[in-house]
Amino acid sequence: MIIGIPQELKPFEGRVAIVPAGAKTLIDHGHTVLIEKNAGLESNLPDAAYSESGAIIVETAQEVWNKADMIVKVKEPTASEFDLMKSGQILFAYLHLAAAHELAKELMMRQVTGIGYETVQSSLGGLPLLTPMSRIAGRMSVQVGASYLEKERGGKGVLLGGVPGVRRGRVTIVGGGVVGSNAARVAIGLGAEVTVLDTNEKTLAYLDDIYQGSIHTLYSDPHTLQQAVARADLVVGAVLITGARAPRLVTKAMIETMESGSVIVDVAVDQGGCVETCRPTSHDNPTYTIHDVTHYCVTNMPGAVAYTSTCALTNVTTSYIVAIANQGIDSLIEQKHQLTSGINTYQGQCTHQAVATALGVEYTSLH
Numbered sequence: 001m002i003i004g005i006p007q008e009l010k011p012f013e014g015r016v017a018i019v020p021a022g023a024k025t026l027i028d029h030g031h032t033v034l035i036e037k038n039a040g041l042e043s044n045l046p047d048a049a050y051s052e053s054g055a056i057i058v059e060t061a062q063e064v065w066n067k068a069d070m071i072v073k074v075k076e077p078t079a080s081e082f083d084l085m086k087s088g089q090i091l092f093a094y095l096h097l098a099a100a101h102e103l104a105k106e107l108m109m110r111q112v113t114g115i116g117y118e119t120v121q122s123s124l125g126g127l128p129l130l131t132p133m134s135r136i137a138g139r140m141s142v143q144v145g146a147s148y149l150e151k152e153r154g155g156k157g158v159l160l161g162g163v164p165g166v167r168r169g170r171v172t173i174v175g176g177g178v179v180g181s182n183a184a185r186v187a188i189g190l191g192a193e194v195t196v197l198d199t200n201e202k203t204l205a206y207l208d209d210i211y212q213g214s215i216h217t218l219y220s221d222p223h224t225l226q227q228a229v230a231r232a233d234l235v236v237g238a239v240l241i242t243g244a245r246a247p248r249l250v251t252k253a254m255i256e257t258m259e260s261g262s263v264i265v266d267v268a269v270d271q272g273g274c275v276e277t278c279r280p281t282s283h284d285n286p287t288y289t290i291h292d293v294t295h296y297c298v299t300n301m302p303g304a305v306a307y308t309s310t311c312a313l314t315n316v317t318t319s320y321i322v323a324i325a326n327q328g329i330d331s332l333i334e335q336k337h338q339l340t341s342g343i344n345t346y347q348g349q350c351t352h353q354a355v356a357t358a359l360g361v362e363y364t365s366l367h
Contacts, residue, residue, distance in 0.1 A: 001325040002032045004068025006061040007039040009078045010299070012283030014042030014306030015313065017072040017093070022318040024053040031325045032056065036064050043310040065089075072321055074313065075300055076103055087111040090329055092321065094118055094133075097344050098245040098358035099272040107345040108361075113329055117317065118270075119243045119352055120342030127242065129320070129342070131178050132312035134267075136302040138182030138238065141265040142171065144301075145234040146190065148263045148287065148294050155294065156261025158233045161191030168193045172228045174220065174249060174274060175238035176203040179267050183236045184215055195228050225249060230257040237266035239274040243344075243354030250275040252290075260292035269297040333366050340366055 003026055005017050016039050018026075023033045033055040037047060047057045058064055065071060065084035073093035077085065079102070085091065087110055095116035097104040107114040117129035127134075142160070149155035149169065160169035171187040173180045176198035187194045188211060197220035198204050204217040218224050229235055229250055235258075239246050246268040255264070255277050268274040269281075277290045281297045283304060288295050302309035320339050323332065333340050343351050349364035350356040356363035 001069045001328075002034065002067055003321065003325060004034045004064035004071050005036065005039055005055075006064045006071065006073065006081075007036045008074055008303075009080065010075050010282065010303065013075055013300050013303040015074040015300075015303050015310045016040040016043050016045060016306075017074050017314070018318070018321070019045060019311060019314045020049040020053040020055070022314045022321070023050055023055040025318055025322060026325060027054040029322060029326055034058050034064050034068060036061050040310075043306040045307075045310070070321075070324060072317075074303075074310075076100055082106045082110075085110050085112050089113070090115065090324060092117070092317075092324065094130075094270070095344055096270045097352075097355045098243060099270065101359055104345065104350070104355070104359050104361075108348050108350060111348045112345060113343065113347075114345040115324075115339070115342045116243070116344050116352075116355075117342065119344060119355070120320070120339055121242065123338060127178075128316055129313075130240075132316055133302045133309065134178035134240075135182045136305060136309055136312065137267045138179035138236075139186045140301050140305070141179070141183045141236045141238075141267050142186040142190065142192075142234070144296055145171070145236065145263045145265045148296060149233060149261070151261075153294075154261065154287075154289065155263060156233065156259060158261075160187065160234070169233045170231055171195070171234045171236065172232035173197070173236045173238055174225065175240065175268075176200070176207050176217070177238065177240055179240070180236070180238035181207060183238060183267075184211070187234075188214055192234075195232075197225055197228060220249070226254050226257070229254045232258065233262055235262070235264045235275075237264065237268045237274040237278070239268050240271065241354065243352050243358070245272040245358045246274045248274060248276045252276045255293055256291050258291070258293050261294075262292075263294045263296065265296045267301065270299050273297060336367065
């Protein structure tokens, strides 16, 4: 199989879909790897490293898309790439189709097999290809929030860790999964007063146990959430429903109760956001203000730490790329391989139930 790795096009997206070692693994299995020139440069992975692994460096993205049987990316294709997609091609990337209706329509119309990293589930129901980026985004959310709380960046001038005799910053985390637990880890490390809300009592019990009472855990209902948001200096949105649009739990009315200079970081923005006032932003224009509250809603937060993110991502994706290349997608579907849980579009149909519901289109089962 010919596997193509184009350069990412989102603003300030420095990640690349595979490291040289991953390319070598594919080549050792008898496959061809095409890398667009300078695709890995922002991750400190020069073309020479890929060439040494046996990959072929090509000049343009068009050549990569034209020749490849499978395109492996980090982020979903932009509108400028739609015309490069071809029938029968496999696209393996973060797709987030529940919040990307135009892309979903293009994938189905062009009969591209779209496999979303974020919807591949393990046999235990985990999300192995989403987890590394969720860890990074969760940890970054508190770093970013702490920065925007500084007065010169429009914040209220609160130090999350406080100092003796002065209250600590208050961090409210909506969702206690991978993003939320990693946000809590950093917030606790900075010395903040941390509250985590979730509807899963096992998640709350786990967090309470591992942090030994150093955080507040609350069952999430509208009243409790409203109170927690109102008193927070920093709110982190960390809600995920696999494949589906994130529920808008933090309402505009709740935002209006926050103090001026407070900050919201909505990590769920890739799936539409769990904050009603959320809209996607980018690294070159990351924030906007509503009701004097700073909103940071960058859709590719891990792209800012490209080397760490690229290595963490390809540690988990390489084995799946090899499986697709070695066996082909039809064979994997026949085997009911766990990778097939991530197939969102196939032969012009939407083949993921939650994605189909979010898009308002007919769902077609693969089996």
